Each structure stands twice: as structure tokens, then as C-alpha cells.
Amino acid sequence: MKQIDRKKVRAVSSVLFVLYIICIVYFLIFSDMFGRGGGYDTRRYNLHPLQEIERFIIYRDQMSGYSVFLNLYGNIIAFVPFGMLLRWARNKNTTFWNALAYSLGFTLLIETAQYITKLGVFDIDDIILNTLGGIIGYCIYYITAKILRRYHAKKQGI
Numbered sequence: 001m002k003q004i005d006r007k008k009v010r011a012v013s014s015v016l017f018v019l020y021i022i023c024i025v026y027f028l029i030f031s032d033m034f035g036r037g038g039g040y041d042t043r044r045y046n047l048h049p050l051q052e053i054e055r056f057i058i059y060r061d062q063m064s065g066y067s068v069f070l071n072l073y074g075n076i077i078a079f080v081p082f083g084m085l086l087r088w089a090r091n092k093n094t095t096f097w098n099a100l101a102y103s104l105g106f107t108l109l110i111e112t113a114q115y116i117t118k119l120g121v122f123d124i125d126d127i128i129l130n131t132l133g134g135i136i137g138y139c140i141y142y143i144t145a146k147i148l149r150r151y152h153a154k155k156q157g158i
Contacts, residue, residue, distance in 0.1 A: 010091065013088030013089060016081075024082075024110070025110070029120065040119075045121060052125040052126075053129070075133065076129050076130070076133040079103060079131070079134045081137060082102075083099050083136060084137040096135070099135060111126060
């Protein structure tokens with residue numbers, strides 16, 4: 001890829017990353033759509049790994065399909081763009097472990113903000129699912145970049 005094209009891709013990716021972060025913070029802390037508007041009277045938390053995931057699986061027949069999907073898959077899907085855009089936003093080589101650490105750190109920051117503001121629940125399961133989403137996004141980026149590099153190398157006859 002030409003140097004000018006890389007700069008354009010990096011600039012667009014950085015803008016998208018910032019917009020994505022703003023949207024995630026809004027939806028996970030302030031959005032009425034997810035019941036954040038009024039907040040809770042007390043701070044709420046779940047520190048038992050897989051407890052909420054198991055609850056949504058076991059009682060999925062008694063809950064709305066939307067709630068089950070949102071809690072199990074939505075937490076993963078919402079963080080896929082984080083992992084995909086991370087490399088370009090950092091402007092450095094990003095390893096799997098970097099992506100894991102940044103995904104975990106950002107998710108921990110969001111969950112802590114929800115706990116402190118009482119506008120959500122600090123949930124270890126959300127941390128697990130969000131981090132998994134970030135890692136999936138990074139893997140998608142990594143595989144796509146590798147395929148594109150091979151394609152361009154073949155195209156140039158290298």
C-alpha cells in the first residue's frame with residue numbers, strides 16, 4: 001500500500017476509533033436505552049465469574065430473546081471494533097497481548113465508571129465478554145492484514 005494511502009487509512013481509523021470510544025461510553029454509562037438514565041440507589045456488582053452468563057443461558061426461555069442476545073452476544077459484538085481499530089489508533093505494532101491488555105483495561109475502566117456513578121453494574125462477566133470481543137476484533141484485523149499483505153506481495157511479483 002502506498003505511503004499516502006496508509007496515512008489516509010490511519011487518519012480515518014483514528015477518527016473512527018475516537019467516535020467508537022465516545023459511542024461506547026455513551027451507551028454503557030449514559031444511555032436510557034440500556035436503563036442507565038435513573039441509575040441505582042446503591043452500587044451494584046457481580047464478582048463471580050460466569051454467574052450472569054450461566055444465568056442467561058439457564059433461564060433464556062423465561063427472558064426475552066433480546067435480553068439474552070444483548071447480554072451474551074452484544075457484549076462481545078460491541079467490542080469487536082475496539083480490537084480492529086486498536087492497531088491503527090496506536091500507530092504501532094500491536095501484539096495479541098497488547099490487544100488483550102488494552103481491551104481488558106478499557107473494559108475495566110467502563111465497568112468501574114458504572115460502579116462509581118451507580119449508572120450500571122460492575123460485572124466480571126461483562127469484562128470477560130467485552131475483552132473477548134476486543135480479542136476477536138484484533139484477530140479479524142490481524143488475519144485480514146496478513147491476507148492483504150500476501151495479496152499485494154503477489155500483485156507486485158515478490
